[in-house]
Amino acid sequence: MSSEATEERVLDAVRARRELVNEALDEDVPMSEPERLYEATRYLLQAGGKRLRPTVTLLTAEALADVEPLSEEYRSFPALDGSDLDVMAAAASIEVIQSFTLIHDDIMDDDDLRRGVPAVHKEYDTETAILAGDTLYAKAFELMTQTGADPQDGLEAVRLLATTCTKICEGQAFDIEFENRTEVLPDEYLDMIELKTAVLYGAAASTAAVLMGADDETVEALYRYGIDSGCAFQIQDDVLDLTVPSEKLGKQRGSDLVENKETLITLHARQQGVDVDGLVTADTVDGVTEDAVDAAVGELNDAGSIDYARDKAQELTDRAKSHLEVLPDNEARSLLEDIADYLITRGY
């Protein structure tokens, strides 16, 4: 299938679930007192987002149950033993964790904008943003206990969520540490993005299987699907920053280079002897020219670094899709394959 057709199918699947996910988030993280805390807690959740992770959770449930997509109520969804569970609560829980990590990351990285609106610590203040993140953290765990799944499976899903959160913290800490290190190996970088970004995709992809009572092999395969496609997504992000025209990217192409952000591409290039620090001389994103970026991209191309990253993303995507073979061959599984492809073929 062409990448445009894949993208269209994925975006349709996401759109069809987004409203349901948004309703669930609104219900499951309701306004309460103190008002300012709850406004801040709900602020980023309401600022939008594709809801890709909860969509993955819902699709894995549909693929496993082998039902027509959108044919069953997510709040009362058939587990493998015929009992009912609220798979939407699990999907919302994952999105709530994502939101908590963004709020705390934005404080740590002192980023001003998120999803086109001021970051929570800018719109409110740092104290409120720390607390809003902490509140979402608690809500996510509360939600994960409320799926009505078999208690043993419910407890296992909570444990998966907890170990996932620990790993996300480790990944963020490595990311901060790498900024102050003189040498980072490409494999260390891959380990970091697995922790920081991919494990939450892993949890999103496997939590429904855990809750529905799937066997360990199926759970593990879906977890690996999430990990591999999550890593591919992050690597592709770095490729797109160099290869997509600025107009389409919505920001200056090559901004990672100007900001001295290490990526798999620059780490590979360093190993090839490229003077990465000298690639772009501009100090600010506004001061760089398209010609300068072209020249830098040319050098990285010559070193094989962009192809290296692109190949890595493709390899991970292929592996991600192969993990889906544990699932029945159905429409939902096919959409999950499309999502893996979409993560590395999407425009920005």
Next chain:
Amino acid sequence: MSSEATEERVLDAVRARRELVNEALDEDVPMSEPERLYEATRYLLQAGGKRLRPTVTLLTAEALADVEPLSEEYRSFPALDGSDLDVMAAAASIEVIQSFTLIHDDIMDDDDLRRGVPAVHKEYDTETAILAGDTLYAKAFELMTQTGADPQDGLEAVRLLATTCTKICEGQAFDIEFENRTEVLPDEYLDMIELKTAVLYGAAASTAAVLMGADDETVEALYRYGIDSGCAFQIQDDVLDLTVPSEKLGKQRGSDLVENKETLITLHARQQGVDVDGLVTADTVDGVTEDAVDAAVGELNDAGSIDYARDKAQELTDRAKSHLEVLPDNEARSLLEDIADYLITRGY
């Protein structure tokens, strides 16, 4: 029993369990990578603390099981149906949550010292402190899934922990909000300290009952024991700040007044028409004299505000102890009664 004898018995009970709790914390939150993150994560846990909350958890387990204190292994403790569970994991989980809240609170309040050592965000940095708190948060939930209790009970204990964390965030947000409000009613203050401080005592006191399969009435009574004694503890803290000599307090008596910190005492006094803001004119703790504090305390005494707080703490303590009547009459229950008394009779 005299308050000195009660204090000695409580401190003996705490000391007898502290080493076991410390070992559990060391095992359950082990060093890992990135090293700096885990050092920061373990730093406050290792800085000491009485371990009062985990002691309460362990004592409630012993009271419920009706066993001689310290006669059963906490890692393999008899539930009410005869099966085994790791009640120490639950006790450690509560202490880990306490540690996480202290780390994040110290960032929010910009406090420099905690337990006699620099706060985590001072010893490391704010980014690391946010992440260390977030890591402890995850570890606490992981621990609560690892008690080996009946899964239904395990899931209920996780839910209790999650709703407790939400309330702690709400309490901290109210505390921050109250600092900027012109009028706070005594009842609003009591609601705030229940959320900010007492609910974690409530969780500490009831989580073993949940995990051991106690009935709802018992769980609720133990929760109320924790809430009432936790509130009494916090109110007494404010009384002690005015009534214990500076040498014994380890800081200037009346420092809350100098720092314009509202307490149940000042809020009551305001209602009685006392000019609380004019009670102490010194701007800094170093600039205040004992005579000035004496005069202020005299005014608060005349308004009945100190007695009001003291009576409230005593009333809550009596109520806390009455909730323990659901437990078998044994040595562990007697120690829990002593702890409630100790919380309002302790020196500083």
